Amino acid sequence: RLKMEKKNASREKREAFFRQKEPESLTFLAVDAIMYSMKDSMKRGTPKIGGMIMNNPKRVLICGLAEESNSFNPVTMPLTAIKPISTQTSGHGNVKGGREYLLSRGVDCVFGVCMRSNSGGPLSDEVVEYFLKDTLTRIEEAGHLDGILFLLHGATLSESCDDVCGYVCETVRNAVGDGVVLSAGFDLHGCITERIAKNLDYICGYWEYPHIDQ
DSSP: OHOOOOOHHHHHHHHHHHTTTTTSSSHHHHHHHHHHHHHOOOOOTTTTEETTTTSOEEHHHHHHHHOBBBOOOOOOBGGGOOOOOTTTTTHHHHHHHHHHHHHTTOOOEEEEEEEOOOOOOOOOHHHHHHHHHHHOOOOOOHHSSSSSEOOOOOOOOBBSOOOOOHHHHHHHHHHHOTSSSSEEEEEEOOOOOHHHHHSSSSEEEEEOOTTTTT
């Protein structure tokens, strides 16, 4: 009983820390990376929104694709097993946190799709292409974006790709060019490949397990 009390007290202390230090948690690090990269448009004397001085509202797309894949699992994860949810309504920790934080800063959010699954076999190629098609369509329809917030995992495989996160980041970077800030959050044991690092401006990962710092 004493051991459990100490464990619970330790967890409560960590949770309190992250409630007080929200900008240091995954979601807020990834979001702040986008916000502070837009500082060129911040001028003294302009209206303050959510504590930040902003010239014009910025537009940020929020989207996510995450699965902890097991290459030894022979069962491919089909599209039917992953329900696409809008990042506007998803209640998942880092999606909800990123959305609420951006909105509180007066950012004009463009809501993409969030696709998550439990740990399993590699994603079917159909899942990855569905996500990319939706994301690229929203980028085109948005007209102008200042940043994109990806909510990824870092250990995601597909039938034909062993670096799905890198593939996604590279595809989107090629679509938007270098003028848009790309930021992403990853699981604490995510594999950060050269492809990921080359195409993202900011990379953030969980610090805690369980992920109380999402």
